[in-house]
Amino acid sequence: MTEAKRTQGAEQGKRFYDRFARKEWERNSGQGLDLTGLGELAAGKGVTHEEALLLLAQPDDIESILAQRLGAASSDEASLQRLLSWSDGQRRLRVTSRADSVARACAGLQRGAQGIGLLRGEELLRDESLLAVYEAWLSCTEDEEERKLKRGRLVYLWTESWIRLLQAADGKPCSVSLAWDARQAAAPEERLALQDVQLEAMFRAMLRCDQEEIPFELALLALWPMQEEEWLAVYDFIEEVGRQTLGAWWPEAHCKVGALLHPDVRPVDAAGIARSADLVVMDIESASRFHLLQEQQPLGGPARIIELEEPVSDWGGPALQCSRLEEIVDIMRSIKPELDIRAGGDIRPADLRAVYRLGMNEVCCEPEWLTAVRLTGYRLEASQQSAASADEA
Structure with missing residues (x-):
């Protein structure tokens, strides 16, 4: 990016560029890449040099190259999988999949995701059979007995959906946020009622899977806690529903509890949340805590972030430009150095430099981008190691 372009850009974009335009990240991700290991892999394990050279392709071109190559010969599929498995073993960045249904979760896992990085709790409710029962329960406000019956039916059907999700994950980590429905935005007690149903269904699904x-491996994510007190209240709520639903089995349930943090959270509050959270997922899909989708799509969750006047597309998505994000991650790392911090949402190869610079160790992306993100992550790490070795020499 030229200096003139920086001057004309939005102030937020300029802050972002200044923060990440460090010498080591200005290097081309293909330059200085040590291919010795790839040569050994090609010679000893049957991975072709042509497939290995995918690591030198432009990230945005990787998927189209794969579409052409994998249509040519079935042997290319095995070769590619060996290459990807090798890069997964060399790369420290954990790459998970974004999902909004069981089918999308399966698609991501089949493409090599190391888990389901983010599924918003309300998204499975879009299933036709679940949605009809959910709508009936939501609208039943006068007859308590009828409402209880509809709640029981909703718990049963939602439990079956969670079981299918956990079966699809097959032991890989699965992170689910507490549910949010825009129609209940002004009624906290109704949101708690929805989340209570969700938690009961999830805990029953866990028990069935255990039996x-x-x-x-399930992680529940508190939705957008903005203060440590709010986070602790949600944590206690999850614990209470767990004990009420599972009784004596709850302490053995092996359920992690983390937070889906909005970038608007203050760093000092993020630090307090990090003290007791098992993991943190930064919600980079949201522009404002209360900026939701249109009412006709209430179960859509938070809206995607508003684009800048001049997006800095070469350096990452606009969500990663939040002025507080670097400080938030830094302070959480100072509190708990080994805390897993994930960039949750639709991460693409162009975002990875920002992710590494921020110090996050996990990302979440759509299934279609998994291969490119996995390979690009390895390229950046190998390039950085080569640059560090050269600087030392």
Whole structure:
């Protein structure tokens, strides 16, 4: 990006560029890449040099190259999978998949995701059979007995959906946020009622999986806690529903509790949340805590972030330009150095430099971008190691 372009850009974009335009990240991600290991892999494990050279392709071109190559010969699929498995072992960045349904979760896992990085709690309610029961429960406000019956039906159907999700994950980590419905934005007690149903259904699904010896690793994410007190209240709420639903089995349930943090959170509050959270997912899909989708799509969750007047597309998505984000991650790392901090949303290869610079160790992306993100992540890490070695020499 030229100096003139920086001068003309939005102030937010300029702050972002200044923060990430460090010498080491200005290097081309393909230059200085040590291909010795790839040569050994090609010679000893059957990965072709042509497939290995995917690491030198432009990230945005990787998926189109794969579409052409994998349509040519079935042997290319095995070769590619060996290459991807090798890069996963070399790369420290954990790459997970974004999902909004069981089908999308399966698609991501089949493409090599190391888990389901973010599924918003309300998204499974879009299933036709679930949505009809949910709508009936939501609208039943006069007859308490009828409402209880509809609640029980909703718990049963939602439990079956969570079981299918955990079966699809097959023991890989799965992170789910507490549900949000825009129609209930002004009624906290109704949101708690929805989340209570969600938690009961999820805990019953966990118990079923345990009884049927289906492996699972589930993390529940508090939705947008803005203060430590709010986070602790949600944590206690999850614990209470867990004890009420599972009784004596709850302490053995192996359920992590983390937070889906909005970038608007103050760094000091993020530090307080990090003290007791098992993991943190930064919600880069949201522009404002109360900026939701249109009412005709109330179960859509938070809206995507508003684009800048002049997006800095070469350096990452606008969500990663939040002025507080670097400070938030830094202070959480100072409190708990080993805390898993994930960039949750639709991360793409162009975002990875910002992710590394911010110090996050996990990302979440759409299934279609998994291969490119996995390979680009390795390229950036290998390039950085080569640059560091050269500087030392």
